[in-house]
Amino acid sequence: SQDCVDIDECVDLPDACVSHSVCINTVGSYKCGGCKPGFLGNQTSGCLPRKSCAALTFNPCDINAHCTMERSGEVACRCNVGWAGNGNTCGTDTDIDGYPNRSLPCMDNDKHGQTGQLCVHPHSGQEDADGDGIGDQCDEDADGDGIKNVEDNCRLVPNKDQQNSDSDSFGDACDNCPNVPNADQKDTDSNGQGDACDQDIDGDGIPNVLDNCPKVPNPMQTDRDRDGVGDACDSCPELSNPMQTDIDNDLVGDVCDTNQDMDGDGLQDSRDNCPDIPNSSQLDSDNDGLGDDCDHDDDNDGVLDDYDNCRLVVNPNQKDSDMNGVGDVCENDFDNDAVMDLVDACPESAEVTLTDFRAYQTVILDPEGDAQIDPTWVVLNQGMEIVQTMNSDPGLAVGYTAFNGVDFEGTFHVNTVTDDDYAGFIFGYQDSSSFYVVMWKQTEQTYWQSLPFRAAAQPALQLKAVKSRTGPGEFLRNALWHTGDTPGEVKLLWKDPRNVGWKDKTSYRWQLSHRPQVGYMRVKLFEGTDLVADSGVVIDTTMRGGRLGVFCFSQENIIWSNLRYRCNDTLPEDFQTHRQQFLMHIRV
Template identity: 70%
Template sequence: IVCVYLIFTGFHGSGPGLVADRIPDCSLSNPCYPGVPCSNYADGVRCGPCPLGLTGNGTHCVDIDECKLVKPCFPGSRCVNTEPGYTCDPCPMGYSGDRVRGLGLERASTHQQVCTDIDECDDGRNGGCVPNSICINTQGSFHCGSCQDGYSGNQTTGCRLLHTCPNGLRNPCHANAFCVVQRNGDISCTCNVGWAGDGYICGPDTDIDSVPDEDNCRFTPNSGQEDVDKNGVGDQCDEDADGDGVTNMQDNCWLIANSMQVNSDEDSFGDACDNCPYLINNDQKDTDDNGAGDACDTDMDGDGIPNILDNCPQIPNPPQTDIDSDGVGDPCDSCPYVSNPSQSDIDSDLVGDIYGHQDTRDNCPNVPNSSQQDSDRDGQGDECDEDDDNDGVPDYVAPGPDNCRLVANPAQQDHDSDGVGDVCEGDFDNDQIVDHIDVCPENAQVTTTDFRAYQTVVLDPEGDAQTDPHWVVLNQGMEIVQTMNSDPGLAVGYIAFNGVDFEGTFHVNTVTDDDYAGFIFGYQDSSSFYVVMWKQTEQAYWQATPFRAVAQPGLQLKAVKSSSGPGERLRNALWNTGDTEDQVKLLWKDQQNKGWNDKTSYRWQLIHRPPVGYIRVKLFEGSEKVADSGIIIDTTMRGGRLGVFCFSQENIIWSNLRYRCNDTIPADFVAYREKRDAQH
């Protein structure tokens, strides 16, 4: 474009005649935009084109926005318009390429920024995935997959050659299973998360309930495979589980056919399934499991002594022993040596309030031992007893160590010289359960995972904004269902643990509501426990007193140490994401800020080692790990009881529950401690 600027002059008199004015040139009056060439012509001056990156007539030029008109930068890279020209930010993470600058539309159109995907899997480190696993490159990123052919394991346990186990012996396990080396050197096999079977044969397990996908509820956990109406569809996914024509949501006996829905006492249970059909008892508690609910059973513990005469009506006590003569029998007395007929236990720690502190009953008051294990029943806990079986052979010091620490064997006979005495070979605690299936092979009181006996702890006992939780225990205590949209509450098992591995499958079996569910560990009382909890969406709690609480989506780990105990302050502190002074400390939150999905199964794995404060939580969806807390160090609670947690969310399933005593310090903690010590 050539712009011509002409200046014409008139004539004026000068003396006796007319003289033409001089035509101006660029040196006298340059009307062009800075940087634009100016040319003289007979009839005036002419301005050249605007500089690159600008547009106009040569006298007036304005910037061209190449970013808006052409978009020269790679998607995901910011385009910055300059005056003149443009600049592209560096390529996004996961891509490589040059940072581009230019002037003008032609340049922007013909020299677009090019960003090439980086193949993280080809970096010599397999992208950071565990060795011998599959690294899958994606545009701008990558993810770690399963083990390569010929290897077994996962991204958590590592990938090992199929033919060897950690002890060097041949690996007999399935490709999707891993070896477990027992204390006597024997090998057992366990299927990986997302697979189910005996470890020697493993099949896909979509709902992670320990039953392969041929189960009667493929997408809903039902580890016990219950099917009341025998129609081939499991109760957990059958809309009419008992086949009586009334859907579960409307059925007052959803597991027993009762099409007429007769309900004489008008509680939550129809007569067909009500263990006290003429007396309201929504808890349906039946201590002696004789079919008659405690509310209408004249001998609820079945010990032959009528309730009205029984000093322990809910715990068998035929001798009616009562050392402190307070009218409460010793087996059920929270303070058996101090008179406390009211049995007050405000903090739900199973120790009467009259004692004041747990230390008064601690069998190792100077050593953390939440399990209170006392194998020889001498009043001194194993953790501080130098001879746990009282056989005269010290546990760990000369002339020990005792080759059967929990079973009396003064002769120390060991015919195969493997370091394990003959009397405890294969069954270390002599509880008649072989070690490889014993969940606590060094505690004769704990043999299998079982939550059939549990304590309900209500965390907001005041008011009636919501009901209390309603728990249903299935599959011999290895599955729990919570049916109500309830106040915050816990179902806590009675077994206390020191070091423990605790895992289970979490599933919200509804598309309504979006609130909290999770599990607890290290429970000591209703004011002291750890909770792993998960909210689906962001939401402010509807009661803003005593303070406003806002829940954010995402998995989180909290240490509860409440100065007030159950009530509105603890309730709002649990709902709120973050720390609340004198109530809750947030130890970790998944930075993905992702809530749980409806009708989706997730598998959690917890490792807790109280002596060193080690905590680690992992979460899987199918066989893929979707969250990992990493190593968390906290000593707020030195062990305790296990259970499940809910808050305002109904239809929660905790399936395929498993716990195992384990005091072994994880290898990653050793590396963590060495690194920490080196830094200090």
């Protein structure tokens, strides 16, 4: 006997119906309906936004900006790479940190019109400790105490006496535990007292010695499996695992980690609220246990999503006073999270509002041996800038937010003239053996550890799919260094044919688009205003979604600045072109 399972064409065939239209699955088939809220047209002419840049009689954007349509249907202007401003007015932005080199006469007087400080390094937070107009990143004496940064044990706090009671690397004036050595200065509850000397690290009112989650606030102290680790921080809350071992760094403890993931989105089936449909974000707007991607009524208001003009906000009456296809209760704030769609990083998710890497997981990719030390991360600008200061083993700083489709961009800058190794960023991170990495080396070089195999690096920008059989260790370390495929470890998806390395103290802007539902990815790299590398359309479904972060390998003084991510599941136009060309090639 055979079991026949219905295929959902609306999921498996991305072009079953025209973009932005309703697709309804039926047993053995499907049917296409009208355009989704906010769009006009039909299955013949296509569904287009009610407003479009092309329909404007007057272009409000600066000559160095481009017009975009927000999901609300509003027109927005954004400065091109290498320029900064509010979009209506743009000025040169040499270091690509989001601030123009000179002040602009912006009508709204927002940050976009402010001049960048006298600094040629990316500095998206514009920190200036001594207020001298020179940004901390390029001020030789950032705190103005007369002691150069390289010799100052408090770079950002004046302390001419350089007193250091605990003999760590931080002087008493800036040490959040002046009498207890704590090189990381971690302060979980942000109360000004470092974790190393704080009697209540998470600030939940329960002393560390009595707290079953000392670093995660949990005043109720719930512990279902009674293993001494509270549910709030337990990697296996229903199975006893007091040691909390997690060998693959996927935030699931080893004793309950099945590694069974039918849809490949990085969530094991037993924890996946849509086990048959990739949905790394696990968004569940109505908290009914069914993820939005497989729930036909995301807000549970009785109106099916395909016909709901406020899909995430309860509005059974579907009131739409201005008849623009968007209900009144979600006009300009589709997910009702009090952050306007225009500035919301994920306007269709109330759980993600702004780019923020202040909370991150450090993943060490070569934990054994003493070839080099581990990376040290410093997060600035409210989580939108990361600095790595050490010449280190390969490592990652990974944010905790998981994404389905996403656009991720940032400015990369090596702020030194010493060394010539790897820096980059990651996406689709699922565990320490499964992620995508875009990495760039300055010069050609063979890795100095010839075991377990010889690894040769070329200077070209590279896009790799990491699916390591061995996990963190010497095999993965050498496979990452090596340009090319390493069976069982790393697959090279694309390499810049120019075969050139990055330049010292030069800012580069990357733009990544990833649509894991169809395996689409594309990377663009700009030097100043010039597009210098473009991967074109790359298709790979090794990882169908995951987390974002940055990558380093044996390179110090790396700045990732002006970071920005935005949820986006819309398939780019070039995907359809690529798909058609591929199908034609197959037929031939």
